[in-house]
Amino acid sequence: EVQLVESGGGLVKPGGSLRLSCAASGFTFSSYSMNWVRQAPGKGLEWVSSISSSNSYIYYADSVKGRFTISRDNAKNSLYLQMNSLRAEDTAVYYCARDRTAMVTSVWDYWGQGTLVTVSS
Amino acid sequence: QSVLTQPPSASGTPGQRVTISCSGSSSNIGSNAVNWYQQLPGTAPKLLIYSNNQRPSGVPDRFSGSKSGTSASLAISGLQSEDEADYYCAAWDDSLDVVFGGGTKLTVL
Numbered sequence: 001e002v003q004l005v006e007s008g009g010g011l012v013k014p015g016g017s018l019r020l021s022c023a024a025s026g027f028t029f030s031s032y033s034m035n036w037v038r039q040a041p042g043k044g045l046e047w048v049s050s051i052s053s054s055n056s057y058i059y060y061a062d063s064v065k066g067r068f069t070i071s072r073d074n075a076k077n078s079l080y081l082q083m084n085s086l087r088a089e090d091t092a093v094y095y096c097a098r099d100r101t102a103m104v105t106s107v108w109d110y111w112g113q114g115t116l117v118t119v120s121s
Numbered sequence: 122q123s124v125l126t127q128p129p130s131a132s133g134t135p136g137q138r139v140t141i142s143c144s145g146s147s148s149n150i151g152s153n154a155v156n157w158y159q160q161l162p163g164t165a166p167k168l169l170i171y172s173n174n175q176r177p178s179g180v181p182d183r184f185s186g187s188k189s190g191t192s193a194s195l196a197i198s199g200l201q202s203e204d205e206a207d208y209y210c211a212a213w214d215d216s217l218d219v220v221f222g223g224g225t226k227l228t229v230l
């Protein structure tokens with residue numbers, strides 16, 4: 001059974017940093033692109049970042065470019081999101097999502113349960 | 122302001138057919154495939170339709186998708202109470218972004 005479990009969320013002050021993790025199991029992690037998608041409270045979905053299976057392709061939304069860094073450790077079956085210079089508008093539930101293929105698409109067939117990040121003083 | 126435009130709400134009675142539209146531009150829907158996600162209350166999104174009209178295994182054939190030009194549609198036939206959810210369209214944009222619609226809240230009356 002495919003499972004994605006996010007962790008690392010919490011309360012952080014504006015300007016602070018946080019590192020999210022996503023532990024994957026039940027599939028060959030190194031064969032799939034992975035993604036972070038967020039949802040602000042009461043709002044819609046927003047794509048954050050994507051990374052291809054072999055780290056060859058990495059993409060970021062303009063809203064996080066230069067502040068967030070996506071990475072993965074295929075040996076540990078884990079996906080990460082390093083978030084720096086956090087702002088109030090980064091407050092959201094952050095979902096880890098698996099792509100259907102090794103390449104980056106917008107077809108995400110498995111999602112984690114999400115982890116809440118709150119940026120507030 | 123979302124790049125893709127969806128109606129904020131839609132409704133129907135059990136058994137009815139409902140359609141949800143998604144409008145974009147030549148740089149996203151016009152040149153890339155559209156995917157649809159269903160988000161039941163309090164849960165993570167779920168892939169409903171991919172590549173414009175393909176259903177993942179396990180998704181009932183009551184759900185169907187189509188695309189024409191810079192617009193796409195999700196149709197739900199034989200509406201059921203458990204279909205009450207938020208629905209989002211998404212597509213790659215040629216600027217190397219993934220863009221979403223603002224979401225449509227479907228109410229089953």
